[in-house]
Amino acid sequence: MSGVPVDPVYGDGPLPGEFPYTRGIYPEMYRSRLWTMRMFAGFGTAVDTNGRFKEILRHGGTGLSTAFDMPTLMGRDSDDEVWSAGEVGRAGVAIDTLADMEDLFADIDLGSVSTSMTINGPAIVALAQYIAVADKTGVDRATLSGTIQNDILKEYQAQKEYIFPPRPSMRIVTDMMRFTTAGMPRWHPVSISGYHIREAGATAAQELGFTLANGFAYVEAAQAAGLDVDDFAGRLSFFFNSHSDFFEEIGKYRAARRIWATWMRQRYGAASERSLMCRFHTQTAGVSLTAQQPEINIARVALQALAGALGGTQSLHTDAYDEALALPTEKAARIALRTQQIVAHETGVANVADPLGGSAYVEWMTDEMERRATEIFDHLLELGGGSILEGVYEGIDNGYFVGQIADSAYRFEREVNDGTRIIVGVNAFTEGDDADQDGANLLRIEQDTEDFQLKRLAAVKQARDDGAVNRSLELVRNEAEDPGANLVPPIIEAVNAYATEGEICDALASVFGRYVEQAIV
């Protein structure tokens, strides 16, 4: 405010932009490029979401972020009476066939936008549909830019949106990595996500340890599939949570960069600088939002956003204050965006890279987070007989991850219950809760969306060539049985025949089986 000139960075090396990147991946961090304010959104039909996408593009945005509904995320068609009724279009957009993906991106040049798709179990179908839209509209696959979450390992550990068992699912992920590495150099094939692990109850150290271990597992799987680490590692990215313990979060981000760079160089033989850099997106902690006195969540989100910025995130989503009650309203989503704009443009934190570097406490916390994550890696290496990938499989099979996460979640609840942990508005300072009793200001999705989508799907099924659909699904089954085949090309063929996502997932499940979680408390 007073105009005192400041340098881009203070303190001793290794400086930001220097190995092991503890202080940040770029020398001048936000001075050279501010973090991307990427807000996740989407609900209703593909046509509704397309309208929203075009609006974003008209206002100068270049990044589109797609939220899918639960049936789509679980590989179920909208007309699946057992699993989909009541959930179509509720938590995101419903995509059954290529026709929906064509509607979603109608009149949008896929060669000039960057698209993020948050989908995991059936990610290969969504990617195939996206590629098919590009092919149909004459866009070169090599120009496609974007990210598909495709982090299947954390699904068994935390988010639970899996379809097939872990090993065949990893084959699908490595097929996608091989395919995009060869022909889609601007595509990010996996976004390794700690966010959901944390939301499910993990501590900051567990989020860090489990997430980086999953990252190492993808690297080991891709290397085993014959890929050179420097050909794909530069396209891996991460997604972390920002919870309420301010300095712990900052230490976590700094430790993540240091561990990733060190392991990638020393254990996996990466040489390219890009392979060593832990690039990450951050979202504030949805689970920390309270239904009680919801407006005070604005303050929580602001502090969590600040931790993300001080931790050196590359992009940030700030949660809306009403998300403990329902999907966010437009006003609440706007306040969330304004909150990170205040952090970016008013506080001055973007002027200096790693402004907390050198603080005795922050450096200690960074070391402590690294030490705790290393204990987790050691445990997984032991479980896997020297392989992180095998250790992660074993940890999924024997309930290690879900057990650790459930223990932490319960410990947290007990601390809230016995008052050793204060949550403002919940177990202290509870006066003034005038929560919206009539619900008039909550977003509600009506049944119309589901009715529309059911008609849409029926029309697509009516118009397609069933013989071609069946032949393409047979090819998918055959290629699934051949571990040397890549599943992306036959699935592109199936989506081009307008096979549904559910049909393609059923074909894969007929070979791979479906994963059923052991119900462990």
Place this chain on the structure above:
Amino acid sequence: MTDMADGPQAAVAGRTAPIRVVLAKLGLDGHDRGLKVVARMLRDAGMEVIYLGLRQTTDTVIAAVEQEDADVIGLSMHNAGHLALAPRIVQAVSDAGLDVPVVIGGIVPEADVSALKEMGISAVLHPGASAVAVGEAVREAVRGSLGDRPVHD
């Protein structure tokens, strides 16, 4: 932590056996953090928990209630589907000829609570509910379903 270890109260007056609770999530919703915490809270309170976990249907829940001779059903909902799912489970309980109360917990707007109760849901628990409140809601639901039998407490 004494508030969670209130074993003797786990039984409702008028009966001696501990309360048996079936816990489940219906449909595709995968948010199981809350349900797992509730399972441990109820166990600490001396109840017997039959944890079905994720991806259950009304049929699998009813089958578990029958096989396990459960006293109460606890469902967790985070997908805004509570108004659609509640009547289905209440109907399924009644179709099976059971007299078992249903308690719902999760992301449920306060404004929907009275509608859910009219549909036959015994209690609704919101995020932040204490272990005591959760245990009490379950006991109260079971007490209510015991109907005319004498209840002393």
